[in-house]
Amino acid sequence: MRKRKADIIQTAYIRQIIERMQSLFNEEEMMIFAIVLACVTLLPVFVCALRRRSQVRTVSMFVFIIYIFGNLSYTILNREVISSTAVILTPMSDFESAFYLDLGIVGMIKELVRNGPQAVLSSVHIVSGRMAKEVLLNVLLYIPMGYLLPFVSKHMRTITAITMIGLLCSCATETAQLVYRIGCFQIDDIICNTIGTMIGAVAGITMTKVWRIK
Numbered sequence: 001m002r003k004r005k006a007d008i009i010q011t012a013y014i015r016q017i018i019e020r021m022q023s024l025f026n027e028e029e030m031m032i033f034a035i036v037l038a039c040v041t042l043l044p045v046f047v048c049a050l051r052r053r054s055q056v057r058t059v060s061m062f063v064f065i066i067y068i069f070g071n072l073s074y075t076i077l078n079r080e081v082i083s084s085t086a087v088i089l090t091p092m093s094d095f096e097s098a099f100y101l102d103l104g105i106v107g108m109i110k111e112l113v114r115n116g117p118q119a120v121l122s123s124v125h126i127v128s129g130r131m132a133k134e135v136l137l138n139v140l141l142y143i144p145m146g147y148l149l150p151f152v153s154k155h156m157r158t159i160t161a162i163t164m165i166g167l168l169c170s171c172a173t174e175t176a177q178l179v180y181r182i183g184c185f186q187i188d189d190i191i192c193n194t195i196g197t198m199i200g201a202v203a204g205i206t207m208t209k210v211w212r213i214k
Contacts (some may be wrong), residue, residue, distance in 0.1 A: 039063060057153075067148065076173065088187065094188035095188065098127060103120065108123065138189050142193040142195075145162075147207075151204060163198045166196070171190060174186065
């Protein structure tokens with residue numbers, strides 16, 4: 001009975017997340033997310049399932065190169081030069097514009113640790129759909145990097161090392177946007193990218209341990 005109740009709560013939690021994602025992203029964007037998620041997360045695991053562990057690094061490197069090209073296309077290569085740019089160093093300004101937290105950041109973290117993510121979802125309210133979408137995109141953009149690096153290199157099996165790479169790449173991207181006047185330098189973008197890298201790193205390191213990738 002207890003397990004069934006937990007499954008019902010988990011299902012309701014997943015449904016809430018999907019509904020909120022659908023309110024922010026259109027069907028085309030959701031389809032793109034699904035394709036990228038499948039290629040990034042399932043392809044290395046699929047190779048492992050076929051007992052081709054020796055080919056995991058090659059396949060992961062191929063996916064990683066495609067991801068890097070897509071990342072650069074989205075953040076630098078396909079952007080137009082703008083008339084003026086800016087440096088926004090106020091941390092969490094995008095978060096505050098996008099979301100309202102009933103419990104506050106500290107309270108939300110405490111609740112998250114105590115009772116899990118489903119306990120805090122109802123306390124998070126979207127203030128601006130546009131800003132919420134931008135924050136989530138910046139997080140999602142760097143999750144593949146954190147996830148793929150442990151598969152690409154056996155030397156990338158610590159959360160700290162992978163997160164630092166994500167941080168440095170994000171700083172380089174924001175600097176390039178400022179120098180070439182194709183965007184603003186925003187500290188919140190770096191924070192979101194770093195969070196995304198960390199999330200991906202946890203998932204990637206876990207999967208390499210599960211499949212015993214050397």
